[in-house]
Amino acid sequence: MRVGLFVTCLIDAMRPEIGFSTLKLLEAAGCEVVVPESQTCCGQPAYSSGDRKAARALAEKFVEEFENFDYVVIPSGSCGGNVKTHYADLFSDDPVWLARMQRLAPRVYELTDFLQSVVKLDKLPGQGKSPGKVTYHDSCCGLRELGVQQQPRELLGKAGIEITEMKDSRQCCGFGGTFSIKYGNISSAIVDEKCANIHDCGADAVVLGDLGCMLNIEGRLRRTGDDKTRVLHVAQVLAGDI
Structure with a gap:
């Protein structure tokens, strides 16, 4: 199958190694992977900030590039949820653009959901490699907008990694894109609680599926x-790039 990989602007700019780990996993699943070079942002920051004009322009660009x-596979619950x-x-x-999006939407997947639900990848490149005692943070958009919760845990289990659940793993880390800028004190209090839960469960590493959360918690x-304490994207762990 021919898969379009939307790398996300944050991964491209901050942690491109996550994109390469994603590529390794998709190729291990037998996919022909194409990365459109003209891709940029999904438009989530603009949409969340109320700039519908900019968000609409980026949405049209995404549809044209990936339809x-x-x-279409996205290693980010927040970008996947936005799309x-x-x-x-x-x-x-706009009925014409809406129809194009409605045809595309069922083929857009967050990475772990695609690997577990569509291609059902059992042999993982990271089999047998572990960063130690692992806990998992459920990123808000992936969980609440896409229903991603068991998929990464099941894949990590296939890779031989046991999850030690922290308290309130489904609770926000406090990032929320521009929320962390507009409400810095509240964001800091939320991430402090998340870090305390990570420490309390004795984890050597926290694994997650969204780079925004990853940068916020690690920072x-x-x-x-x-x-x-290591903070790792689930693609890195499943690909053995740890």
């Missing part, structure tokens, strides 16, 4: 003196 693939959940709102006043851990 001809068998599937599958909110593009319909952006196109609600807070480091600023508060924890230079040991």
Whole structure:
């Protein structure tokens, strides 16, 4: 099958190695992977901030770049949620664009959902490699907009990694895109609670599926003196790039 990989602008700019781990996993599943070079942002920051004009322009760009693939895979619950959940709102006043999006939406998947639900990948490149005692953070958009919760845990189990659940793993880390900028004090209090839960379960590493959460949690851990707990994207762990 021919898969379009939407890398996400944050991964491209901040942690491109996650994109390469994603590519390794999709190729291990036998996919022909294409990465459109013209891709940029899904438009989530603009949409969340109320700039519908900019968000609409980026949504149209996304549809044009990806509508001809068998599937579109996104290693981010927040970007995937924006595309599958909110593009319909952006196109609600335009029947032509709405129809194009409705044809595309069922083929758009968050990475772990695609690997577990569509290609049912059993042999993982990271089999037998573990970063130690692992806990998992459920990113808000992936969980609440896409229903991603068991998929990454099942894949990690196939890779031989046991999850030690932290308290309130489904609770927000405090990032929320522009929320962390507009409400810095509240965001800091939320991520402090998340970091305390990570410490309390004795994890050597926290694994998750969204780079925004990853940067927020890792940044807070480091600023508060924890230079040991690793914060890893699930693609890195499943691909063995740890």
